[in-house]
Amino acid sequence: MADFLLELRSEEIPARMQKAARAELEKLFRRELDAAGVSIGDVTVWSTPRRLALIARDLPEQTEAVSEEAKGPPEAAPDKAVDGFCRKNGVTRDQLEVRDVKGRPTYFAVINKPGQAVADLLASAIPAIIRDFSWPKSMRWGDASISTESLRWVRPLSGIVALLGDTIVECEVHGVTSGAVTLGHRFHHSGDITIGDADDYTVKLRAAHVIVDHEERQNLIRTGAAHVATEAGLKLVEDEGLVVENAGLTEWPIPLLGRFEDDFLEVPPETIQLTARVNQKYFVCEDAAGELANAFICTANIEGSDGGAAIVDGNRKVLAARLSDARFFWDVDRKKTLAEHAKGLERITFHEKLGTVADKVERVAKLAEWLATEGIVPDCDPTLARQAAELCKADLVTEMVGEFPELQGLMGGYYARAEGLPNSVADAIRDHYKPVGQGDEVPTAPVTVAVSLADKLDTLVGFFQIDEKPTGSKDPFALRRAALAVFALINENHLRLPLWISSAAMLALNRRPESYSEKNFEAVWSKETRARFSEAYLHDESLTLEPSKRIAETADSLLDFFADRLKVQQREAGVRHDLIDAVFALGGEDDLVRLLARVHALQAFIETDNGTNLLAGYKRAANILKKEAPTPTPSQNPVTPAKARAQSDADDEANLGSRVRGNDEGSNKTLSYTPEPAEKALGDALAAAEPKAAAAVKEEDFAAAMAALASLRAPIDTFFEEVIVNADEPEKRDHRLGLLARFRDAVHTVADFSRIEG
Known part of the structure; x- marks a missing residue:
């Protein structure tokens, strides 16, 4: 066994490339030796500005002899096929063996490969490693550089040290031959340094003022x-x-x-x-x-x-x-105010389909003011929110940010303070890009939150509007990151922001037709009609170009995107994706705070015995109802409020228990037969649990809603044990199916349990 040292010396390697170069050297070295059948022990790779060094411990001096077999053509194959097989495997015809394969004589070649000297293998591997080395940028040099076939390296390659034990591994790469000689520090040492073996490499270089590690x-x-x-x-x-x-x-x-x-x-x-x-x-x-x-x-x-x-x-x-x-x-x-700087934003294109940065700033200012006016961002002064938004991008045209783009936002905050603007405005300008990534600080100051949220929502809505959505691993406009930032802002500040409605409203703001009057537009944004925005907008007869459908479709697409991003984020936080599906599947739920509260309460409930058993009872009830009379289930994708209402109406019309619901639910006065005890107990339990669950959901006390549903566990279990649902008598059958429909609908006040796995 022997240690192998390889040093590739060149002119200065850029610091930013050295980490990747170390990984590349080890990868290529392992590739070459694995292909040669050489087992490798520990490998250490170091770098300095002038060299890459690799030490591989305990390499064998000789590879073991191996015997390989290759299956060839049948014995009756044409001579041309047999001869080709022989040439491929380096054997003659008389060296072939004939074996029986499924009753047919077949040629086999047995190839005995003798052991090889590892030094010879390394001599072949080193040029291959150097030739195949991948650099972000490389160059050719010297007289040979006139040919595209000449060696390319990050900087001119000047020396190779290759030692197996104390023996030089001889090789040559484009005029550079291997040896045992290296160089020390450029200024502190002159002359050659002869390396004896891998063990004294670092010692001798340290003496020459080079720390290799x-x-x-x-x-x-x-x-x-x-x-x-x-x-x-x-x-x-x-x-x-x-x-x-x-x-x-x-x-x-x-x-x-x-x-x-x-x-x-x-x-x-x-x-x-x-x-x-x-x-x-x-x-x-x-x-x-x-x-x-x-x-x-x-x-x-x-x-x-x-x-x-x-x-x-x-x-x-x-x-x-x-x-x-x-x-x-x-x-x-500082000789110009931020407002004066902001005029220069008209010269900067944000996106060819979305206008200039000045156009974006105007949209963000309107949205930030709306978030404050509507109380979505509590305790936020609408005037300050608009002022901060109008100035938040002004520093992009300053000399300082032109020199140091990393300071955008930060310098705007400094200029705002130097100008004497309110601190809340300066803070919002400084921090409106936050949060930039996972773990970044999330703003909590009201004006900052309004501007930051408006900026990110405008970016998301704008790019979805022009169909520039993330695809696969490509996200050139960082829309996934923007969505996560929106979630962080909403969660950290407990904002009640309906994502679908706000997205649709922003689309109306960004691209409304000229025939859409300012009066109608302001009405859409008013507090009284905001909750009914989609319905009002979709039926506005003044829209001559029918953009309402496009707006609804884009808002739906954006909400789907939010849902996907939310699943990824919550899955990383330990929340089951199927529970998020179960809540989204109800439709119309686009309030992030309420949605996550519902999901977390659902996860806590499902992990209990009551939750597990209730889920089993639900699935059994749903299967029976599906077999007897299929009922439309909630859409898999998030839906708009208008779609949700239509879906709900369809569900109500199709429910098997519709006739029972017309009566006094929970009582048995209209039945011509005496219900069985378990049947009556389930009806009574539903009569008690339904209003409690509905009221708890309305109050957003989802833990209480789960507790109300938990009271149905025992009655539904007993019902299935003691009652025949598909009775021969139509009245009994309809009433019992109606109870199951009521049970299913009661559970659906919290989530669509059909989406839950288990």
């Missing part, structure tokens, strides 16, 4: 930066991404602390941090009060003879130039 360099930077900050009485602002990047830029990292002029602290701190981070790869520090300090930490790649003073001074001058630019942008941008 990228994780060790990261630890040195992490702890070293914190140490120099502490020595100066400061606290390091931790940035793990910057740690990794600096480790990819250095082979001998030395964290050094420097200072910049106090005057630059007038610029927003995020600007200073971003300037230092993005342009210079510097860390920043905070003082004891948690405020940004006039200090930076750079990571040098050499040890300065003066303790790094010259390095720090050079970096300070470069950072000062960058900060001067940032201060210039800050001063120039």
Whole structure:
């Protein structure tokens, strides 16, 4: 057994590519050796700016001999077929064996492969690894680069170290031959370094001021930066991404602390941090009060003879130039108000079918004002909501955001405060993009919530309106993320926002025909008619182009999308998807807070014995009713309020118990026969449970509704044990089927149990 060392040395590898390059090297190495039948032990891969290194432990020196069999054509096959089989397997005809296969003599080739020297296999594998290596960007170089067949690498490949044990694995790749010689630090070491084997590779390079292990360099930077900050009485602002990047830029990292002029602290701190981070790869520090300090930490790649003073001074001058630019942008941008900046949004296209960013801002402003006016976002001033929405995108045309797009929103908040706008408006401008992703802060300030929600709903409605929906893994406009952000805003702030109605109303707002009068439009949005929006809009005779159908279809499609996203989100949170289906299947439920409360109460109930047994009783009742007289079931997809009412009417007309419902339910006065005890008990239990469940649902006390349904468990079990439902007498049969229909409908006040698995 022997250890194998492979080093691929080149000019500087970009830090951002090194992680993927390490994974690629290990993948290709394993591919080649697996194909050669070489068993592999532990594999370690390291990277520095100038090299990729791989060490594979305990490789055999020789592969084992193997014997393989290949089934060929029948013995009576034409000579051409037999000869082709022989050529393919590298045997002659007299080496073939004839065996019986299902009564037919058939040729077999037995191929004995002798063991091979692993060094020879590695010599073939190394060129294949280099040729097949995948880089995000690569280049050709030298005289050979005139040919497209020349080697491509991230930077010019200059050396290969390949050792199996202490023996060189000889190979050549486009003029670069393997050996045992590498190079040390570019400045701290001169001359060649001869590597004896894998064990002394890191030792000899460390002596030459190269730390090969990228994780060790990261630890040195992490702890070293914190140490120099502490020595100066400061606290390091931790940035793990910057740690990794600096480790990819250095082979001998030395964290050094420097200072910049106090005057630059007038610029927003995020600007200073971003300037230092993005342009210079510097860390920043905070003082004891948690405020940004006039200090930076750079990571040098050499040890300065003066303790790094010259390095720090050079970096300070470069950072000062960058900060001067940032201060210039800050001063120039404040010469105009945000409202004046916002006029520039007319020049920016949001989407060719949805107009400019200015058009989007106007839509968002109207919607934010509506959310506040209607009380959907409680305690929100409609005037402030509109003002914040009108200015929320204004910083997109500022110099600062043009230089640092990551600061959009944040800079708008700073400019709003500098202008003297209300704090709630400045906060809304700053935070209206939130939440951006899972785990991000969810706004709770009323004005911010109104603007953030309006912005995301407008994006969703707009792109669904022009049929730019997510498909498969493609979601170019991040609509899935926007939907999750809407859920987070609604849940965190307990907003009562009917998603279908608001979506349809927004569609009417965004793309209404000219014949749709402003008076009618305002009526649709009024508080009194909002709940009946769909019906009123669908039957508005002033619509000459019949856009109402398109609006309803788009709103339905968007609600389906919300339902799918909700299932994914809740499944990740441990909620069963079939329970969400069971609630959505009732139709007309688009209030997220109420829907989730119903789902959570349903899950808690179904997991109890009462829930399990009630579900079994429901399924038995539903099967009987389906066999006797099929009844339309609620739609699988979420439906509009208008569709829900139509579906409900159809269900009522088709119910087997309709004749019984015409009487005094729960009593037996109109029956010509005496009900059996279990039959009467079920009727009495339904008479007691139905109003309780309905009232509890109306009050949104779904736990109480489940408790009312739980009281039906024993009566329905006894009913099935003691009563023959399909009695010969029509009256008995109809009454008992009616009881089952009432039982089913009582359960449907909470959810469609037919959707529940189990």
